Amino acid sequence: xxxxxxxxxxxxxxxxxxxxxxANGKVKDAYxxxxxxxxxxxxxxGRDPREAWVFVQRLCGVCTTVHAMASIxxxxxxxxxxxxxxxxxxxxxxxxxxxxxxxxIHFYHLHALDWVDVVSALKADPAKTSELAKSISPxxxxxxxxxxxxxxxxxAFVERGQLGIFSNGYWxxxxxxxxxxxxxxxxxxxLEALDWQKxxxxxxxxxxxxxxxxxxxxxxxxAIPIDPESQNGINAGTIAAxxxxxxxxxxxxxKVYIPDLLAVASFYKDWANYGGNVNFLACGEYPEAxxxxxxxxxxxxxxxxxxxxxxxxxxxxxYITRSYYTYSKGEKAGLHPWDxxxxxxxxxxxxxxxxxxxxxxxxxxxxxxxxxxxxxxxPLARVLVAYASGHKEVKEVAxxxxxxxxxxxxxxxxxxxxTAARGIIALLTAYKIKxxxxxxxxxxxxxxxxxxxxxxxxxxTWPAEAKGxxxxxxxxxxxxxxxxxxNKKIENYQMVxxxxxxxxxxxxxxxRGPVEEALVGTPVADSKQPLELLRTIHSFDPCMACGxxxxxxxxx
Amino acid sequence: xxxxxxxEGLVRRGVSxxxxxxxxxxxxxxxxxxxxYIPQIAEAMEKKEKPxxxxxxxxxxxxxxxxxxxxxxxxxxxxxxxxxxLEYHETIMAAAGHQAEKSLHDAIHKYKGKxxxxxxxxISTKDGGIYCCxxxxxxxxxxKEVAKDAAAIIAIGTCATYGGIPAAKPNPTGAVGVRDIxxxxxxxxxxxxxxxxxxxxxxxxxxxxxxKLPKTDRLGRPLFAHGILIHDNCERRGYFDTGEFAKKxxxxxxxxxxxxxxxxxxxxxxxxxxxxxRWNDGVSWPVMAGHPCxxxxxxxxxxxxxxxYAEVTNKDSFFAKASKIGLGxxxxxxxxxxxxxx
Numbered sequence: 019x020x021x022x023x024x025x026x027x028x029x030x031x032x033x034x035x036x037x038x039x040x041a042n043g044k045v046k047d048a049y050x051x052x053x054x055x056x057x058x059x060x061x062x063x064g065r066d067p068r069e070a071w072v073f074v075q076r077l078c079g080v081c082t083t084v085h086a087m088a089s090i091x092x093x094x095x096x097x098x099x100x101x102x103x104x105x106x107x108x109x110x111x112x113x114x115x116x117x118x119x120x121x122x123i124h125f126y127h128l129h130a131l132d133w134v135d136v137v138s139a140l141k142a143d144p145a146k147t148s149e150l151a152k153s154i155s156p157x158x159x160x161x162x163x164x165x166x167x168x169x170x171x172x173x174a175f176v177e178r179g180q181l182g183i184f185s186n187g188y189w190x191x192x193x194x195x196x197x198x199x200x201x202x203x204x205x206x207x208x209l210e211a212l213d214w215q216k217x218x219x220x221x222x223x224x225x226x227x228x229x230x231x232x233x234x235x236x237x238x239x240x241a242i243p244i245d246p247e248s249q250n251g252i253n254a255g256t257i258a259a260x261x262x263x264x265x266x267x268x269x270x271x272x273k274v275y276i277p278d279l280l281a282v283a284s285f286y287k288d289w290a291n292y293g294g295n296v297n298f299l300a301c302g303e304y305p306e307a308x309x310x311x312x313x314x315x316x317x318x319x320x321x322x323x324x325x326x327x328x329x330x331x332x333x334x335x336x337y338i339t340r341s342y343y344t345y346s347k348g349e350k351a352g353l354h355p356w357d358x359x360x361x362x363x364x365x366x367x368x369x370x371x372x373x374x375x376x377x378x379x380x381x382x383x384x385x386x387x388x389x390x391x392x393x394x395x396x397p398l399a400r401v402l403v404a405y406a407s408g409h410k411e412v413k414e415v416a417x418x419x420x421x422x423x424x425x426x427x428x429x430x431x432x433x434x435x436x437t438a439a440r441g442i443i444a445l446l447t448a449y450k451i452k453x454x455x456x457x458x459x460x461x462x463x464x465x466x467x468x469x470x471x472x473x474x475x476x477x478x479t480w481p482a483e484a485k486g487x488x489x490x491x492x493x494x495x496x497x498x499x500x501x502x503x504x505n506k507k508i509e510n511y512q513m514v515x516x517x518x519x520x521x522x523x524x525x526x527x528x529x530r531g532p533v534e535e536a537l538v539g540t541p542v543a544d545s546k547q548p549l550e551l552l553r554t555i556h557s558f559d560p561c562m563a564c565g566x567x568x569x570x571x572x573x574x
Numbered sequence: 575x576x577x578x579x580x581x582e583g584l585v586r587r588g589v590s591x592x593x594x595x596x597x598x599x600x601x602x603x604x605x606x607x608x609x610x611y612i613p614q615i616a617e618a619m620e621k622k623e624k625p626x627x628x629x630x631x632x633x634x635x636x637x638x639x640x641x642x643x644x645x646x647x648x649x650x651x652x653x654x655x656x657x658x659x660l661e662y663h664e665t666i667m668a669a670a671g672h673q674a675e676k677s678l679h680d681a682i683h684k685y686k687g688k689x690x691x692x693x694x695x696x697i698s699t700k701d702g703g704i705y706c707c708x709x710x711x712x713x714x715x716x717x718k719e720v721a722k723d724a725a726a727i728i729a730i731g732t733c734a735t736y737g738g739i740p741a742a743k744p745n746p747t748g749a750v751g752v753r754d755i756x757x758x759x760x761x762x763x764x765x766x767x768x769x770x771x772x773x774x775x776x777x778x779x780x781x782x783x784x785x786k787l788p789k790t791d792r793l794g795r796p797l798f799a800h801g802i803l804i805h806d807n808c809e810r811r812g813y814f815d816t817g818e819f820a821k822k823x824x825x826x827x828x829x830x831x832x833x834x835x836x837x838x839x840x841x842x843x844x845x846x847x848x849x850x851x852r853w854n855d856g857v858s859w860p861v862m863a864g865h866p867c868x869x870x871x872x873x874x875x876x877x878x879x880x881x882x883y884a885e886v887t888n889k890d891s892f893f894a895k896a897s898k899i900g901l902g903x904x905x906x907x908x909x910x911x912x913x914x915x916x
Contacts, residue, residue, distance in 0.1 A: 031636045031665065035707075053707045056633055057746030058739065066881045072868060073876070076739045079637020079768060080665075123643075131668045174586050175655060182660045186677050187668030212651045216644040220857050227863035228853035229644065230637040230768050234865045236823060241865035243829040250831025250864070362746070364704045371710040382705075470823035552670060 030128065030560040031080040036533075037376055038551065040542050045551065048530070048537035050521045051374055051381040055342075059360040062511040066477075067093045067503050068237045070511060074499065075231055077515070078561055082230040083116045083222070084492035085513065088499040091488025093237045096503055097480060102468040105239035106305045107458045108225055108252075111260065112232060113303070113490070114451045115221040118267045120493040121397070121444035122218075122275055124559050126204075126211040129437065132553045133282050134196060134204040137189035140173055142202035150199050155277040159210065168206040188549045195285045204282065207274050214270050221263035221451075224256060239470025246462055257459050264455060267448040271441075279441040280422050283434060290425055293433030293536045293554035296321045297391045298399035299519070301329055301498065303491035304450065307457065312450060313412070313491065316403035317388060321431055323406040331487055331498060334514060337385040339526040340378070342366065350526045352387065355500035356485055358512035381523040385531060386514050394532040395495025395519045396558065401439040402430060411449075415442045433536070436557040477506040492516060494559050517561040533558055580782070581620040583656030584648070594619070600647045604776040604851055605788070606798040618783040624656070625782065626689040628681050628720060629663040632713040633706050633740045633749055634695025637768035638731040639665050645771045646855040658778065661689075675709065678720070686723040690781070693717070693752050696733040696740045700748025717755055726760040726787055727752055728777060732870060735763035735794070742876035753794060762787045763794035767870035772851045773799040791914045793873060795845070801914050804841035804867055807849040810834065828864060838883040839866035845914045846871040 038048040062073055071089035075082060087109065094101060144166040151160035175181070188194075196204070219229045225242060226232020234242040245251030302315030316326040335352030338345055344363040345351045353359060365379045374380045385392075393399075404412035405427070419438055420426060429435055474480065485502045495516030502510040522531030530538075533555060540550050584594055598615040602608070607615075631639075643650045654660050660667075661681035662674070669677050681689060695713075698705040703712025721727060729752040732738040740749035753761050764773050777796060780788045788796040805811065813819070813833040820828035820837055828837075835842070844867055848859040860867055869879035 035710075054633060055705045055747065056740035056749070057705075060744065060746045061739070061742045061876075066883065069880060069882045072882060073739065073742075076635050076637065076767065079635040079640045082637060082640065127666055136668070171586060183654060183663060183667045185661070185667075185669065185680075186673035188673070209651055212643075213649055216646060216650065216855070219644065220854055223854035223857040225863075227858045227860040227865060230640040233860040233868070234863050236865070239823060241823055242863045243824050245829035248829050248831065250862075251829045364701065366704065367710075369703050369707050369710060369712040370715065371707075373710075467829070468824060472822050472824075475823070546672075548671075 030556065031078060035374065036537075036555070037374055038537060040545050040548075043542055045537045045540040045542060048534045049374065049376045049380055050383075050523060050531055050533050052383040052521065055362065055382040057360070057362070059358075059511050059513070062508050064507050066506070067096070067501060067508050068475075068477075070501065070508060071235050071237070072233075074511075074513065075235075077513070079230045081116070081120060081492055081494055081561060083112055083226070083232055084490055084494075084497055085499070085515075086232070086235045087113060087492075088488045088490040088497050088513070089501075090235055090237050091490065092486045092499040092501045093488075093503075094486070095488055096484040096486025096501055097237075097474045099238050099471055099474050101239055102471055103307060104244060104458065104461055104466060104469055105236075105471075107454050107461070108234075108240045108242065108469070110304050110454045111451060111458070112222050112225050114447045114454065115219065115263070115267070117493045118271060118444050118448045118451070119215050119219050121440045122211055122271065123215050124440065124493075125275060125279065125437075126208045128559065129556045130204055130208055130282075131187060132549060132556055133194070133286060134208075135189055135191075135194040135201050136172070136184055136187065136205055137176070138194065138196070138198045139202040139205045140169065140176065140198075142169060142198035144169055144202070147199040147202045150281075151203050154281055155273045157273040157277075159206070165202055165206060168209070169202055172205060188547045191547055191549050192543050193549050196282065200281060200285070204278060207278055210274065211270075214266070218263055218267050218270070221260055221267075224259055224263075225252075236470055238472055238475060239468075242469065244462060244467040244469055251467075252458075252462070257455065257462075260455050261452070264448070264451045267451065271445050271448045276441055276445055279438065280419065283423055283438060286434060287423065287425065287429075289434040289553065290429035290432045292540050292550075293436065293557060294431035295394040295532050295536055296431070297388075297393050298402050299329065299388055299393035299395050299496050300399040300403040301489040301491045301496040303400075304454075313400055313404055314407045314409060315489075315491075316407060317393070318399070318402055318406065319391065323402065323427065326403060326406050331489070333389050334498070335387055335390075336512075336514065337387060337525045339385070340523045341381050341384045342379050343384065352526065355487070355498070355512035355514055356502060356510070358500065358510065360512070383518050383522055385522040385525040386519055387525055390527070392522060392525070392529060392531050392535070393496075393519055394536075395516045396436070396439075397443045397493075397495075398430065398436040398439040399495060400491060401442050411446050412442065415446055433554045433557045440559070480506060494561055495519060515561065520558045521560055533560070579620055579622060580624055580657050581616075583624065584619075584652060586656070589648075589652065597647050601776050601779045604772050604798065604847075605780055606801075611783075615779060615783045619779075622782045624659045625778070626681060626685040627658045627660050627692055628678065628689055628724075629660065629692045630694065630716065630720060631664050631708075632693065632695035632697050632717070632734070633747065634731070634733055636665055636694070638694045638734075639663070641768040642771045642774060644854055645775060647772070647775065653775070657775075658690075661685075682720055682723055688725050689723075690778075691720055691724045691727045693727060693729045693734040694731055696737045696749035696751065697755055698740070698747040698749050699755075700746075705747035714755060717752065721756045721759055724759055726762070726781065727756060728762050728764060728774070729753070729794075730764045730769045730774060732765040732767045732873075732875070735765040736873035738767065739876055741874075760787050761794060762790060762796060764799070765795060765871040765873070766846065767875075770799075770848070770851060770853060773847070791845070795871070797914065799847045800845040800871065802845065802847070803914075804844045804846050804848055804861070807847070808841050808861060809849060810861060834861060834864070834866045836885050837866050838881070838885060840869035840872075840875070840879045840882070841867040843879065844869040844872055
């Protein structure tokens, strides 16, 4: 048996490992495993529920903000705190800004190099690149001189021989399909996006004090005051600055990200055939003034877009049959997160090791299931649920994207669909941010400066026991936190994160998790350079750096 | 082929001489150096080869890498392509798997004794290292191998420096900082949760300009970033001294920018340059925005400085008393200045 080991997979967050079996040029089976554990659930026990968000935000610095959001919502749910509208608006702006910036970074800096051959860009004709760029977008950086300058810089960099982050890439791999001009355009935008991301995120820095890990979240509201007559609160100058960064977001997504996404996707339409799943869950996001969510929640089963089921967190169970934990109720039990247990039980190989024991426990991630089914979460779930629910804005943009690519809704159930859905959400969110700013400005004009509900701030006002949960449809998907409070302290804290759903190992019935399932059937042209697997794995935007093992079975 | 200098790299990427000198000036400012040092910094940038950097991730959240992505002086594009030669960084490198491991091994062999190692995240020591494995190897193993031939190590963020959040009680995985594992190399600690990129850039420039790591306090932190208490540079300090405090979120005092001490601010116990350099290109920092400092650059802040929303009473009775009576007279006498010494 020929064996090939690939480890680590890069351009993702965290530490994760997959082992895949490849036969006859296709992935036959795959195992997804998280290889890092910090025990934050255990660290939280006995602490003040009001500060849980500071701790859990450190789960991830790439999708910073998201765990803080879910945490304060869980505590507010437990203590029955109604948050003032201004706080919801500030939170919406922080979440929206995070989503737009994060999706652009994902496309250019984490995912693009799976589709874009940097070395091929050296062969591009700058004049033709300029023609291509002008044909798809009015973005001003589109002259021959501009692309020539980018190419010259790239050439000098390559000729110097110190390739740094671009060294040892899969350049020249047969699965790369873009012409040199499209590659050059994408490389130019890779560099532009690097400069853009640090600017656009200043919206969060203003409202959150800093990024990453903003620090103005608060159980009951937000800690950044509003006062148009003060230099220390959100004032007219703040509103002007928010609008500036909102416009910067819209412009780049509209004129660079979406045109690039469509241009690149048009060369890779065969990827509508690979990497799909059948069950999806979106928890909905962005509270509106009417109490509803702007993007709807819902569950899709077996690709049936005709029936959207409401989401009920009580139907979530986590299994540990194949995860490095034990449950007091036994190996096959499923536990709702309120009753969740975090008792480590490592039965894997002793490091250094070459392979996991994939027949037994093989991951630090648990296996969450909704009515016993694995669920894909993330931009694709969000788009599918909204599309099937008849959400006007989502339908318009999704139809535009599908029309331009010449594909129907069935193409969405794929790696291509997942990557396109991320662009659709980024564009709509960039627009929506403007509405939230206007509403905040209108509230200030009316004299409403409230930022927090402090009635329950003092723990003396709390019941002896309480439990709550908080949803947040984070950039990477449906996130939920669960808290049990006893005698003013955290009794139990559990988190079911997007990557726990998507990168879940097998469950008590041996059913694969969404990434494992999506990888099955992926073509592999050269098993020494499994670029195609990276495409599907990256399309989920995993929140943990993935060590990946491929086991190649000799063709029989 | 000759290796290019940092300045050549910046010129090649279209950075003007004027912008280059501005970068040198702002770096001198972060380092707390007078403007007379600017020519020395500029000269080093013009003459020194780009340092080779190997970046390791262990028990981390990638927040410190994200923070470095927000660099503005110079930008991350300039840092990655021109200021340093970044040979290994799992979050942004193109290569994966074998090819990624090759990049790591090539770098540590080819630049033996010369490369800088940046470490992000804590190192898990418990149960044979099973809680953090990359490529089937424990974080302790990888740390020791890569440190062996390094010129120096820069530990970034409170996890890599002191264990950080995974080391918070009860430290389920035996998480520690780099200095607990590596004893025979120059190591500088740049804590913060995450670290502030300006302090990272300034440390690299210091190393290039003066050929050594900056002076540190007893916790291994550079004095230019951690020499003075947040409290002593805080824009709200005047209100502490006169005893004017925000009492409730959104009350008049909170809206008017008064002192956050009674809402739990840990600025009086935290050595960090947040008030002077702020975050995200100088946009803001927690106290400026209205939320207390949580002491994120102090070694065991998750335990020693929690609960974050309670006024500290057991820590330093001086401050506890001061908050009640106001500090005017004592401040005038200079009694509250707390300098961090080597």
